[in-house]
Amino acid sequence: MNRQTADLYRALWAQVSADSITRWLKEMIAIPSENPMADAARPGHREQEIGEYYLEQMRQLGLTVGSREAAPGRPNVFGTRAGSKDHPSLMLCGHLDTVPTEGYDEPYAPHERDGRIYGRGSCDMKAGLACYLEVARLLQDADVTLSGSLMLCGVADEEWQMIGSREIGRNGPFADQCIIGEPSNLAVCPAHKGQYGFFIRTFGKAVHSSIPEQGENAIERMARVVNALSDYNEELATRDPHPLCGHGTYSPGVIRGGDLASAVPDFCELEIDRRILPSDVAEDVRKDIAQRLEPLKQQDPGFRYELSDPSWDIPANDLSVEAPVVQSLLNASTELSGQSETAQSFPGATDAPNLKTPAVVCGPGALAQAHSLNEFVEIEQCVRATRMYLRAVVDLLA
Ligand SMILES: [Zn+2]
Known part of the structure; x- marks a missing residue:
């Protein structure tokens, strides 16, 4: 001055x-x-x-x-x-x-x-x-x-x-x-940080809940998804931090599935929230998730999932x-x-x-x-x- x-x-x-x-x-x-x-x-x-x-x-x-x-x-x-x-x-x-x-x-x-x-x-x-x-x-x-x-x-x-x-x-x-x-x-x-969110969807086969062994339960599948992501934050914490923002984070925020207790649910969805660093690319976030979910197919051949378009995408x-x-x-x-x-x-x-x-x-x-x-x-x-x-x-x- x-x-x-x-x-x-x-x-x-x-x-x-x-x-x-x-x-x-x-x-x-x-x-x-x-x-x-x-x-x-x-x-x-x-x-x-x-x-x-x-x-x-x-x-x-x-x-x-x-x-x-x-x-x-x-x-x-x-x-x-x-x-x-x-x-x-x-x-x-x-x-x-x-x-x-x-x-x-x-x-x-x-x-x-x-x-x-x-x-x-x-x-x-x-x-x-x-x-x-x-x-x-x-x-x-x-x-x-x-x-x-x-x-x-x-x-x-x-x-x-x-x-x-x-x-x-x-x-x-x-x-x-x-x-x-x-x-x-x-x-x-x-x-x-930015905010990137989307839905993970799992599918199943609906049958009467009195014969669950004949159905495929989308909620139980989602439970495996949640477990597969449970140490995602630990992994994010090992990546290079941004000098001011630190590390990216993951949080499962909303879950919906099933209509009736008397039916095996054929659909479940989980909305996740990823707080991303300036260097993070949306495509990589989706790859992270897919990499953790793909192995679930080995234990459960009927396992199928879908990642929605972003529900949040704030840079x-x-x-x-x-x-x-x-x-x-x-x-x-x-x-x-x-x-x-x-x-x-x-x-x-x-x-x-x-x-x-x-x-x-x-x-x-x-x-x-x-x-x-x-x-x-x-x-x-x-x-x-x-x-x-x-x-x-x-x-x-x-
Ligand atoms: Zn404000």
């Missing part, structure tokens, strides 16, 4: 307003934007209303705005503060949807207590979206002309199929670098720790905390790999609260996050 940019950063830094961040955050919590998941999008269960709100706030902050629907009622919204040049450009990106609120007592009544803001979406991730607005406000109030362009981006459907970020990955906008303010407790996370993210946006956030974090900060892996999957813009995850709030029935974010973390984002804006765009 040269003298001039250091002065700019300090001036902006001092103006960060907790009141302004919490006002936006509370207003956004009060706008239901639950992901409809497998159901149809409808008021309260879509991004339409929160998207309109966010677009209007960006417009009032002097950004050039636009939106595009990833599906009816499910917009992505954009706002740009153009620099004197097109590059470099930085995107601040966050999802507009929240997880459902079943069992949540007053999810849309934001309230403040002990330095925290409570309500559905508070930490995942309307706090990040509020911090982005604060960054735009500070730039506008200081009438700063940046050399590069800053883009804010509100995305639909992160919590389900990620149709919003996939749409952006196809049609833009694109930037040189991106920050995603998912709740990482402000840890700087340039990498995360891993892997931005270099040396990327300027990562270094900038790490420096800001070290400065703010007074201790040396190192890059980490984000535990969950995010929009990052879909955007086709190199992205790092870093935002206020903790994942432990994210999908809970008592969601909150600490105001102090929002202020810090805003300062970290400002540092990146100044480092990369000034």
Whole structure:
């Protein structure tokens, strides 16, 4: 940082307003934007209303705005503060949807207590979206002309199929670098695992359960499948780890089979979840499974199985720790905390790999609260996050 940019950063830094961040955050919590998941999008269960709100706030902050629907009622919204040049450009990106609120007592009544803001979406991730607005406000109030362009981006459907970020990955906008303010407790996370899931299906022969010896039981066959995979995690742990993500994992998640206790079941399916490393290839995951299941045919000549098309296919993210946006956030974090900060892996999957813009995850709030029935974010973390984002804006765009 040269003298001039250091002065700019300090001036902006001092103006960060907790009141302004919490006002936006509370207003956004009060706008239901639950992901409809497998159901149809409808008021309260879509991004339409929160998207309109966010677009209007960006417009009032002097950004050039636009939106595009990833599906009816499910917009992505954009706002740009153009620099004197097109590059470099930085995107601040966050999802507009929240997880459902079943069992949540007053999810849309934001309230403040002990330095925290409570309500559905508070930490995942309307706090990040509020911090982005604060960054735009500070730039506008200081009438700063940046050399590069800053883009804010509100995305639909992160919590389900990620149709919003996939749409952006196809049609833009694109930037040189991106920050995603998912709740990482402000840890700087340039990498995360991907999620790859599919169904393993076993087959049998249905007969009356009083003569099981004449049938072939698909559930018993699935039991052998589960056993054959029981030490898969141990094997994954022996493979080369990713420097930030560690090892890939396997977890059997859903099992279904049989209709009646009085019939030998001819069908069973097991959905598995594989958390994959950036270096993992889907085809290899399927080969791993097949290699463990093929030997079962030797003991049971009727044994037949099928691997379905993927039920989940979210890529891993892997931005270099040396990327300027990562270094900038790490420096800001070290400065703010007074201790040396190192890059980490984000535990969950995010929009990052879909955007086709190199992205790092870093935002206020903790994942432990994210999908809970008592969601909150600490105001102090929002202020810090805003300062970290400002540092990146100044480092990369000034
Ligand atoms: Zn999230």
